[in-house]
Amino acid sequence: MVASWNAETTADEVAEYLSSEIKNKNVLITGASLGGLGGEAARVVAKHADLVILAGRDQEKLDQTVAFIKGENPTANLRTVVMDLDSLASVKAAAATVNSWTDSPIHVLINNAAVKLPKELTLSEDIEYQFHGNFLAHYLFTNLILGRIKAAASADFFPRIVNVSSSAHRYTPVRFEDYNFSDGSYSQFSAYGQSKTANILFTVELAKRYAKDGILSFSLHPGVISTPGAQSLKKERIALGTIDKDGNPKPGSQPRKSLSAGTATHIVAAFDPAIKGQSGAYLSDCQVHNDLAAPHAVDPENAAKLWALAEKLVGQTFA
Ligand SMILES: NC(=O)c1ccc[n+]([C@@H]2O[C@H](COP(=O)([O-])OP(=O)(O)OC[C@H]3O[C@@H](n4cnc5c(N)ncnc54)[C@H](OP(=O)(O)O)[C@@H]3O)[C@@H](O)[C@H]2O)c1
Incomplete structure (x- = not known):
């Protein structure tokens, strides 16, 4: 990556720079709603890619994102797929749809939602x-x-799986003995932290398991961005002491990024050839920042344990 890229670098700048890497690629992004990081990633990537597949739980919202991107870029090649993350049946149906597009290998999957x-x-x-x-x-x-991701691999191209995590992964390890918080210790942020730790551990295990297939994986913290999801938590974040009553970050807290700067690290993780030797890495502010990943989130034993737990929970094993 470019050494000068930082918290203020925008997704558009990164994508322009990496345009030749994005060209001819098919990219699938989950949580591609307008105003959020997924919608912004779709808008930016669609300027350069062959195909962008937008996944979301609501067809109407997906149509809004498509209309917005087409308004700016009428030749953008876009497809949508409905996937509700609350339902594994819906996930299976969405995967079946993607698998039916046999003409479209997936070069990059961005698990953003x-x-x-x-x-x-x-x-x-x-x-x-x-x-x-x-x-x-x-x-x-x-x-x-x-299978669709493997189909994109070639001697000189390594497909990527990007998992969008958060610095909030530091709040909570995966609670292997009680991931359901049945001990009464539940809080919305500790559960968020557990899920975001799982995103990083998943990345570590993907990088290990699928290296043999030429697949790379990265996780990232996008920064603090005032998306619809973040805005809905204003009261809680004031209580947590990270923002003041006007929504501005308190001194010592992470500065707020624009939507485009908040999506820049997605683009680096998804396309930058400079990091291809660092599969499994954690990125922040457009740079590899393994130093910012908590030990509980990168421990290889935890990563293997999480994979085994996930197989048990979904009732299916994966090689
Ligand atoms: N914004 C930040 O400050 C920040 C900081 C650290 C990490 N992150 C991470 O960045 C990623 C994007 O966050 P964001 O701020 O853009 O959030 P957002 O505005 O809340 O967008 C989240 C996306 O996920 C989708 N989603 C929610 N529930 C879903 C479900 N049941 N099934 C399928 N899709 C669902 C939303 O769809 P709807 O539009 O239909 O709700 C939306 O498209 C997340 O992984 C988040 O943890 C964000």
Whole structure:
């Protein structure tokens, strides 16, 4: 990556620079709603890529993103697929649709979507809501479409799986003995932290398992960005002491990024050839920052343990 890229570098700048890497690629992005990081990543990538597949839980919202991107870029080649991360049946149906597009290998998968942070402990299909939506559903989707990802590999191209995590992974390791918080210690941010730790561990294990197939994987923290998801948590973030009542970051907290700067690290992780020897790495502010990943999130034993737990929870094994 370019040494001068930092927290202020925009996704458009990175994509312009990496245009030749994005060219001719098919890219699938989950959580591609307007105003969020997924929608912005889709807008930016669509300027250069062959095909962008937008995944989301709501067809109407996907259509809005498509209309917005087409408004700016009428020749953008876009497809949509409905996938509700709250339901593994919906994930399987979405994977079947993607697998039916046999003419379209997936060069890059960006697992970006994140579900809401319930105030009270909530289960989805008997599993804590965010662990299920942010991690397990993406785990299943990724593995179910792996054939399409492998199909993109060649002697000189290594497909990528990017998992969007958060610095909030530091709050909580994966609680292997009690991922459902049945001990009464639930808080929405500790559950968010557990799910974001799982995103990084998933990356570590993907990098290890699928190196033999030429597949790379990266995780990242995008920064702090005022997306719809972040705005819905304003009260909680004031209580947590990270922002003041006007929504501005408190001194010592991470500065707020623009939507485009918040999406720049997605583009680096997805396309920068300079990091291809560092599969499994954690990125922040457009740079590899393994130093910012908590030990509990990169421990190879935890990564293998999480994979085994996920296989048990989805009732399917993956090589
Ligand atoms: N913004 C930040 O400051 C920040 C900081 C650190 C990490 N992140 C990470 O960055 C990623 C993108 O976040 P964002 O800020 O852009 O969030 P966002 O505005 O809340 O967008 C989240 C996306 O996930 C989708 N989603 C929610 N529930 C879903 C479900 N059940 N099934 C399928 N899709 C679902 C949303 O769809 P709808 O539009 O239909 O709700 C939306 O497209 C997330 O992984 C988040 O953890 C963000």
